[in-house]
Amino acid sequence: MRSYFVRHTERISVRNEDLRKLWDENRIAIHYPAEKSGMGQEDSRSLNPEDYYGKQGRDRTAISRLVELAKDGGYVWTESFVSEDKTAKAGYVKPGTRIELRDVRWGLRGRDEPKRKDGDPAVLKTAYQGEDRTPPRAQVGLRAGRPQQGTILRWDVGERLARFVQGQPPMHEWANLSTAQHEAVCAEYLREKHEGRPELPRLSRLLLPAGRALQDVDLHGLADDGREVFGQVTYHPRGSAPVKRKLAALKPYGKRGAHLVFFCRGTGPRSNGGVHFVSCEAEVMPWLDDDDGYAGA
Numbered sequence: 101m102r103s104y105f106v107r108h109t110e111r112i113s114v115r116n117e118d119l120r121k122l123w124d125e126n127r128i129a130i131h132y133p134a135e136k137s138g139m140g141q142e143d144s145r146s147l148n149p150e151d152y153y154g155k156q157g158r159d160r161t162a163i164s165r166l167v168e169l170a171k172d173g174g175y176v177w178t179e180s181f182v183s184e185d186k187t188a189k190a191g192y193v194k195p196g197t198r199i200e201l202r203d204v205r206w207g208l209r210g211r212d213e214p215k216r217k218d219g220d221p222a223v224l225k226t227a228y229q230g231e232d233r234t235p236p237r238a239q240v241g242l243r244a245g246r247p248q249q250g251t252i253l254r255w256d257v258g259e260r261l262a263r264f265v266q267g268q269p270p271m272h273e274w275a276n277l278s279t280a281q282h283e284a285v286c287a288e289y290l291r292e293k294h295e296g297r298p299e300l301p302r303l304s305r306l307l308l309p310a311g312r313a314l315q316d317v318d319l320h321g322l323a324d325d326g327r328e329v330f331g332q333v334t335y336h337p338r339g340s341a342p343v344k345r346k347l348a349a350l351k352p353y354g355k356r357g358a359h360l361v362f363f364c365r366g367t368g369p370r371s372n373g374g375v376h377f378v379s380c381e382a383e384v385m386p387w388l389d390d391d392d393g394y395a396g397a
Contacts, residue, residue, distance in 0.1 A: 102174045103177070104255055105247050108179065110181050112130075113213065113216070125228070128166075129227075147163065165252045166252055172195055173193050173197070175192055178229065187234050190233045191232040193227055200228075204222045206218060280311055286333045291303045304321070304323060307320050330361075333363045338366035351373065362376070363384065
């Protein structure tokens, strides 16, 4: 079952008190008042994605996601600016949940909307997300991987959100770590010497934060021999089309004698064309499991 991320920011042009009531009722909501023909005299009440377009199809996609979530069910992480303590909520939308149209009022917060004014009737599309769990601040794995933009999105977090909502402990598997955690762990892996992998560079220091290096690389640092290290970290399996594309983008960084390291799933030759391959599942994860410092984290 899929996981979803829902965000209510001040860009949603509805009164705070209406949004707070929905928040207290554990209901997710989206607005999208205009259909393809433009803003009408009344907010659209349609649940047909084909009636919407918006910038780059944004409105249509949002309606599609809500309809999909209500029909198929899914786990939801919700955030709203009206939450007094700025906490998130995590819950479960049951398959076959009815989408309820909620009549509320526009709240423009100083923005200009030619066909609307504060207090005009507004229509939200809402769905009940069930009894919620409040994710603690320490739930950094999920928090760090939150989408940076968008109102309602599919969220590729494996089983992590589902297990949290169900009250189960997280699985200690590579698939259960976020992208940010993958990158951080791979950087730490390079800081140590590993039996059977003497050819790997030993990372002395990062020159940029993991995951925020350059467009084509996730790790950029200095090895203990003074040479630069460029690394790519991906969840895709070795030999897949995405890995081939990322590998082609990584190789030019080795022209000045830099170390190149590629972390991915699967196994194969450890070195290929000047690039050191490291298996995330067969090498990095066992190292992580054996590290006492990380085992309890």
